[in-house]
Amino acid sequence: MAVTRYVLDAWALLAFLQKEEPAATRMSSLLHQAKAPSDIELYASVLNLGEVYYRIAKRKNETAAYQTLALFRRLSMRPVSATDERVYAAARFKGRFAVSYADAFACTTSQELDAILLTGDPEIIHLSGLLQLEVLTRN
Numbered sequence: 001m002a003v004t005r006y007v008l009d010a011w012a013l014l015a016f017l018q019k020e021e022p023a024a025t026r027m028s029s030l031l032h033q034a035k036a037p038s039d040i041e042l043y044a045s046v047l048n049l050g051e052v053y054y055r056i057a058k059r060k061n062e063t064a065a066y067q068t069l070a071l072f073r074r075l076s077m078r079p080v081s082a083t084d085e086r087v088y089a090a091a092r093f094k095g096r097f098a099v100s101y102a103d104a105f106a107c108t109t110s111q112e113l114d115a116i117l118l119t120g121d122p123e124i125i126h127l128s129g130l131l132q133l134e135v136l137t138r139n
Contacts, residue, residue, distance in 0.1 A: 020138035
């Protein structure tokens with residue numbers, strides 16, 4: 001059975017948490033499919049998880065931010081560490097394209113894993129010819 005891999009960027013994770021439709025429904029579906037035995041694997045760069053963490057900590061508190069990361073682990077989303085190689089790959093990507101450093105990690109993680117990047121971030125969407133993207137929207 002062929003496995004379909006997805007990389008979730010901070011935009012997608014936050015849309016899910018904030019229940020922003022229709023992105024939240026798509027994210028919920030993928031998170032639940034990945035939890036059950038399936039042919040779907042979900043990943044997120046630790047930098048993108050850090051971005052979600054600091055936004056929640058700023059808006060709510062550190063406890064809520066930590067609980068959010070625990071939720072993603074329970075839903076079978078796999079964190080991708082920031083190794084030296086990944087840091088330099090993201091830095092090269094950022095040097096070539098007009099994206100944030102955290103977005104560069106999402107992009108290079110999707111390339112490394114030959115995965116579809118789920119995002120609604122306009123900085124990333126304009127790179128559609130370079131990346132496998134599934135564009136999410138929110139109302």
